[in-house]
Amino acid sequence: MAKNTIIPFGPQHPVLPEPIQLRLVLDEERVVSAIPVVGYVHRGLEKLAEQKDFLQDTYLIERICGICSFIHSLTYSMGIESMMGLTPPPRAQYLRVIWSELHRMHSHLLATGLLADSFGFENLFMQLWRTREHIMDAMEATTGARVLLGTCCIGGVRKDVSEELLKSVLQTLVTVEKELDEHMPVLLNDYSVKQRLCGVGILDKQVAYERGAVGPTARASGIAMDLRTQGYAAYGELDVEPMVETDGDCYARTKVRVRELYQSLNIIRQAIGKIPSGSINVPFKTKPDGEVISRAEQPRGEVLYYLKGNGTDMLERLRVRTPTFANIPPVLAMLAGCELADVGVIVISIDPCISCTER
Amino acid sequence: MINNVENITVDNLLDKVASKMPLGFRFVTMTCVDCGEHFDILYHFDKNYELSNFRLSLKKGESLPSISGLIFAALVVENEIQDLFGVKVTGLVLDYEGRFLLTETAPERPLCRVPGVMMVEAGKPAEAAEVK
């Protein structure tokens, strides 16, 4: 019996854009188990949110994570709205869908690009990020910011988007789709890419369920779970279906993201086609009271907000369960038994967002 | 305002949790809320997008039995609660002993509302919220 060695993977590692440490227990080149060491990005945002009032929190919450920032503030706003009994006007709901899907697209392109970078395909990384810039431009044109949009507010959205701008978004989508058609066959059919992704980091459906996997990680293992089908915001009036793959390996997770990119294109087109005119937010005078759970589908999976108000400006408790937090136990299952050289690819394939996880 | 809440106690916690998984429920997460005299610990389960919750009222100073033996995924969130609230969780399959998110130099039990412990450098003290 060879003696087990423990090597630290991270916190500063070329494939990881964010600091997390995995203590890998190795038997020669094979990983026996992995122990996560987190806390490198822990700020204590849940406490800070209790010290700011609930309107300021909308913008604080965006800074949980710069990648899925809009969906964070959307989920938080939905929670507060249901506490106060507000219904945002339909136009706001559609705009929320459009921005959510733009965020999903930029996040998936980012994740797929980083995945390509993690197995050394730098050209593809660059090309995917070039495509992503079109979406960033569309977000900047419609909101004025590239990353932290700050447009979602309680009762609706802060900013309306003119018809011309929506048309230009559609124009952007045409360009994006054309570029996706060029890049995606490379990602999905290339021999060397398949060698790195197929059969690597397999997550069984049963294990995915037991360990509470969410988002593309769960869908790639055959669990049809997508909160957008529950019709929050304006998703109820649009055609959304969970994209499911059954292999559960890194390739399946990538394929789910690629299919969701096309799905998002489709959803934005539907939303722009159906968007009604009218006001974009509702005024309110009440303060949040009671407790509520609000959930939404982020690019990485389900996000859950637990909010407790006490009738004052300050919230009593704000708790965020982010998708990567739920995906840590599944990734430990994937790592057990893999080769050391595959660890980077496996970790990146769940699209980890450590800033979300540790808040 | 939260639907499907069932109150449970420390004694029947493990039985109740164990009964959920065979019914096809997915463990979502746990939430700990400081209610002054006690902690409210909520266990969230999901089936077909329907949340079903357990609420456990835990007196301060009592320890919480871990469910990570039944559901491995509870490990991370139980360690987090142990760090942030100072609730002693017993029987964790992997116990970080309060060093999961926080280090030795960080303030202890930052989310627990005990006067004197919960000091934050900038911003208002959390007691201000209750004054109104």
Next chain:
Amino acid sequence: MFNAVSKSPWVVHFNCNSCNGCDIEFLACLTPHYDVERFGILHIGNPKHADVLVVTGSVNNRNARVLQNVYNQIPDPKVVVAMGVCTSSGGVFAGCYNILGNVDLVIPVDVFVPGCPPRPEAMIDGIVKAVGILERKRKGEIFPTAPKPLCKFKPSEEQSAEKTAIKEEKTV
């Protein structure tokens, strides 16, 4: 031979405590649309290969030591670019219990880039400025600053007074 340092500086990026907003904007700088590679700047994973350290986010209790490690591993001459408002003051997270504060409590910073997050153009400007400083450090016009001791929990008033003084010095 040393001319190559400022003609093609290699950059290592460390996410300290950031929300990811600055990180993805910094990575966007590297990619074809903004393309800092036209200045010879190359993103590298190993601090021992690097000349420029890009830091995003503020310092917390756990990563202060890691940040100092990464900094110490970079060979001299080296420059540090701090991206985003969190690096200079803690930003929106300034009141959080686990935040120690700005990056220059732990390592000396040469360029601060403001913004939440800064625009990629501002980031490129910051890096180009840093390359200028690197060139001057190489020629010996500026002496490399010694790394500061790791600060203990809760920076005292003295230290915060000191850090404001440093900031003023840098803007000059």
